[in-house]
Amino acid sequence: MTAVDHAPPTGTPRPVKRSIGRLGRSGRKPRSTAPGRLGALDGLRLGAALMVVAYHYMAFGQGWSKPVTKTFPHAYLPASYGWLGVYLFFLISGFVICLSAWGKPLGSFFVSRVIRLYPAYWVGVLATSLVLFLIPGPYHALSLSDIAANLTMFQEPLGIDSVDGVYWTLWVELRFYLLFALVIWRGLTYRRAVLFCCLWATASIVAVPLNSDYLNGLILPDQSWYFIAGICFFLMRKYRPTIFLWMMVGFCFLASQHYLLLAHAQAEKHMGRHIPTWPTVVLLAVFFLAVAAVALGWLNRIQWRWLTTAGALTYPVYLLHEYIGWNIIRRFQNRVPHGLLLVGLVTAMLVGAWLVHRLVERPLSRFLRDVLTKAIGEIRELSAPAPTSTPVAGHRPVSPQKEPQP
16 A cells, blocks of 8 residues: 555676576566556555445534535445455555565665655654644544654554544555565565565464454455455566466455455445445456556556656655544534535645655655664665684784782
8 A cells, every 4th residue: 555666676696597387586587577667556546445435424423513414415336345455455455565575685675665764754743733633523632641752653563543534444554564575685586575564464264263353464365365456466467467376366365355345345335334345346357357468468558657656646645634534524514515515625635745745755754764774784784794813824823811829
């Protein structure tokens, strides 16, 4: 969900000799068919973000004094499936994180994730807290100590409420990064990426009957299938589609159905009404087909310049829109026509996201990259073994003088 730095690795890799039927040490020979930037992924990410926004503003019901079925009689039903945008984020994230980490050491992966996640997130935490303090509504600002803990992005494992409800997906992403870092640490290759997908899928199945909250919290058996499928789609694009990769994608789609319907029931509980289940399955299939089209190169011609900006706005929009939007709706719904209020609110979120990207993310990311890169360099320097002195030929080593005995 969170990464947009998905320019494919450059350079032409050397052919790798491997025996028939086995993957070589570095895996298969990559294809060099990818464009400079995957504009279609930016478009998909923006679509996913707008789905979530539509769900929260026109289907969830918070902020509006009247039921959304009356406020948006024609739009509330399509918007009721907007929560599925989160799963499209996870699917894209498996693709993008694998792509952006290919050929990079663990330290570079760590730096790239920090500078991508934290600058906009800090703004989101502080801006949301300020708005909730100034404009009370359905939600109120947390205490200063809880806001401070939220700035770490680890408030959920610390047992602290999140400043905004959408932040739960960030903790899911962080756990995916933690697991995938094990592969990056060893060196990311085709074989290791496939092995990681197989092991994670196996662990996701085994973890369910064990019924351990700690194990489920680490393995993510309800969301792992989207990340695994995204990784497989990336391997199809970088190398070529294989029967095994298609089988893995199909298995992930089928295995996700149980948890998908549980999430559907949870969304119905939040909205307080029943909606048909078949569009949920159909939309997920559309998501898989869309990312498959990117993997197979069918959407390479989609390179419109505005998609780059759209991709950059996705993350800040996601961070800012929910609680701020609900409190603004509660305050102004009786003063502004509902349609105009909705359009103005979405526009304001897009403008605010652009300002966050230009004024905060860009400069602060450069600063953090320099600081973290220097810090990692210092760790490597201080962790290196101390150099040993080599005796000069023709000279005897001089033994230390003994202190005189009393």
